[in-house]
Amino acid sequence: MSGSAELLHLDALGPTGPYRTHETDLVHDVTGRPVARLSMVPRLYARRAVAALRRAETPPLGERLAALAEAGRLFATATLGGMTVDRYEHTVARVSGLPLPTVREATGTLAAGLSGAYGFAAQARPRGSRDASGGAATAAWVRRGDVFAVLTAGNHPGVHAQWAEALALGYRVAVRPSRREPVSAHRVVHALHEAGFGRDHVVLLPSGHDVADELVEGADLAMVYGGEAVVAKYRASTTVLPHGPGRAKILITAETDAARHLDTIVQSVTRQGGAECANTTAVFVEGDPAPVAEAVAARLAALPSLPPESDRAVLPVRELDAARSLEKFLHAEAAGARAWLGGDTVVADLGDGSAVLRPAVFQLDRSDAPQARLEMPFPCVWFAPWSRADGLAPLRDTLVLTALTSDRELVGRLLQDPGIRNLHVGDHPTDVLLPGLPHDGYLGEFLMRSKTFTDGTPTGV
Incomplete structure (x- = not known):
């Protein structure tokens, strides 16, 4: 794509259809080359879109289920917005830097998430509630509002499966896509419209931060992805659900032969390009962490450096200057740590303006070292010693902990x-979160509430 005429146009998808704005944001690939123009909606348009969502009627459950199933099929197979599945996956790999095999896997995962959205959402339903039919007193499970806003992340396409659960539960949804990788959100909303959801039931509203804040304020409930600042901003809110760093961890206790679990550790660190919130950030070893760190570093050093569209790619790619900035930040933070891998460089220049972010393995001298909380957007893992005297404090503030231990009292x-927030025991990588089980709690716990409903109307009245 050498000229602006060849750029993809990622229009806003509003209540009246696609909307191509005067203000656009260029979306670049990992070499810095522009590949798409993203329409950026103004504040007034966003307000009107949210108002249209609020006026719309929720379709019956049967219609929602059929539309979600069809959306899943279309997402995985159809040409949407002028993009075939192959072109979509190639574009996402080039824009996000995620390995193409990771993007292809995410296509299937996301399609399944759309098709099964209601079943996944309903896992949160309290046992005491059921449909309010039959004239008896019951606990009804009802929405906390009507309009749900989502400020999505761009680190992995799979994040879009979760907000589809809100549609399944009857919400109307406003999606503000990541400006770094808006292609996946655009395709999801296209699929939902093609499958039968009204344009006033789900909208795509690319925007700047000021408009994004207004979406959060204008919706009944919102889910927001971001870093520490986002989590701190919304931590006390009862209407905004923030998703921040995962800081997944592995604990290896003294009686465990770590050499038998290297596959689990390596997968936890590297799968999905190391870009997911559930990839392992830190490994705590009861005893000397050096032998495990050395063994893991040897495995990671053998991974190839390839462009993201390669069928054999396993590591993420960034624009060269961005990769060097990440490396500079990492090395500054790692001062004083022992480098087993990546101490010299984590940047592998591909010669086209992009670079592979290669793995890094560092060893810390204590369990409460601040670096163990540092989450990077590529395979980077910190090994630290842990003892029973350290307690559970170093293991907290984690999305997933895999415990390689036979100590059942500790497991309890x-x-x-x-x-x-999630615990695996034994050889279960931190990045593998099974469908239907909570990721960071069930989204339905946030979206819904139970209330008593007693229908005392006499028969025939």
Whole structure:
């Protein structure tokens, strides 16, 4: 794509159809070359779109289920917005830098997430609630509002499967896509429209931060992805659900032969290009972490450096200057740590303006070292010693903890700790979160509430 005429046009998808704005944002690939123009909606347009969502009627459950199933099929197979599946996947790999095999896997995962959205959402439904039919007192499961806003992330296409659960539950949804990788959100909303959801049921509203804030304020409920600042901003809110860094961890206790679990550790660090919030950030070893760190570093050093569209790519790619900036930041933060891998460089220049972000393995001297909380957008793992005297504090503030241990008393304590949101025991990589099980709690816990409903109307009245 050498000229602006060849750029993709990613229009806003509003209540009256596609909307191509005067203000656009260029979307670049990993070499810095522009590949798309993203229409950026103004504040007034966003307000009117949210108002249209609020006026719309929720379709019956049966219609929603059929439309979601069809959307899943279309997403995985159809030409949408002028893009075939192959072109979509290639474009996402080139824009996001994610390996093409990761993007292809995400296509299937996201299609399944759309098709099964209601089933996944309903996992959160309290046992005491059921449909309010039959004239008896019941606990009804009802929405907390009508309009749901989502400020999505661009690190992985799979994030879009979760917000589809809100549509399944009857919300009307406003999606503000990531400006870094808006292609996936655009395709999802196209698929939903083609499948039968009204244009006033789900809208795509690319925008700047000022308009994004207004979307959050104008909706009944919102879900927002971001870093520490986002989490801090909305931590006390009852109407905004923030998703921040995952900081997934692995714990290896003294009786465990770590050499038998290297595959699990390596997959936890590297799968999905190391870009997901569930990829392992830190490994805590009861005893000396050096042998495990050395073994993992040897495995990671053998991974190839390839362009993201390669069928054999496994590592993420960024624009060269961006990759060097990440490397500079990493090395500044790693001062004082022992480098097993990546201490010299994590940048592999591909010669076209892009660079592979290669793995990094560092060893820390204590379990509470601040670097163990540092999450990077590529395979970067910190090994630290851990002892029973350290307690659970170093293991908290984590989306997923994999515990390689036979200590059942310890497992019980980990399971009950509120700072550990998901727990795997044994050879279960941190990045593998099974469909139907909570990711960071069930979204339905946030979207819905239970209330008593008693229908005392006499028969025949």
